[in-house]
Amino acid sequence: MSSNLIYPSTLLLTSLLAIGFVFFIRASTKERIETQEWLIAQPITELAPRLKQYFQQRGYRLDAVSADGTEVTFQGQVAASPLVAALLFALAVASTTAIALVLTVLFPKGGILAFSLIGLAPIAPWFYWRGAQRLETVRVWLQPHEIGSQLTLEGHRDELITFEDRVLRPEAEVRGIHCRDS
Structure with a gap:
């Protein structure tokens, strides 16, 4: 490879790193709603109060119950x-520093100003913090x-994984529990 292409290719790769980082930040606030089904060897009359207690202990409040009582909606504030946020800040500092270093090498006279990009690093945790705190809904049938x-x-x-780990896995040996993703 020609030595004339080393710096531009490094800038290109560093720019791709920055673009990937932006998408990583956006993904950190994305809602990932899923549905799962389980067959549990326990009657509804025993299971329903346990579910209500579990979700209330997790900070959810009972929001709605269907007329026939088969669908229950819980809502809770996710923090x-x-x-x-600290990890995103550290990654933002690292990626803006990398871009600044490449720009300094490419443009020696004015490249030192590129280090002002590091001042943008607090935007990453702010964006995450603003988007991650939301009202979350769990529906139970x-x-x-x-x-x-x-x-x-x-x-x-994440809530479904936590539910399965804390509620269903400890009882899997005691009661017949079968899982099926929807």
């Missing part, structure tokens, strides 16, 4: 993570099934 109950949850992917 932003200070750890994620309970239907009778021949082995007990069919439970369907619709909510954020």
Whole structure:
């Protein structure tokens, strides 16, 4: 490769890094709503109060119940993570510093001004913090099934994973629980 192409190609790769970082920040606030179904060897009369208690302990409040009582909606305020905000700030400082270094090499006379890009780093955690704090909804459907109950949850992917880990996995050996993604 010609030595004339080293700096422009480095600038191109660093610019791609910056573009990827912008998409990473946007993805950190994206809602990832999923639906999962489980067959649980427990009657609805026992399962429903446990579900209500679990979601209230997680900071959700009962929002709505369908007329037939098979669909229940919980809502809760999701807080932003200070750890994620700090990580995004560190990544923003690193990526703007990398771009500034490349610009300084490419434009030696005025390139030092490129380090002012680092002043943009606080925008990343601010954008995350503003977008991550939101009202989150979890919908629960309970239907009778021949082995007990069919439970369907619709909510954020992380909430479904937490529910499965904290509620269903400890009982999987005791009761028959079968999972099916929708």
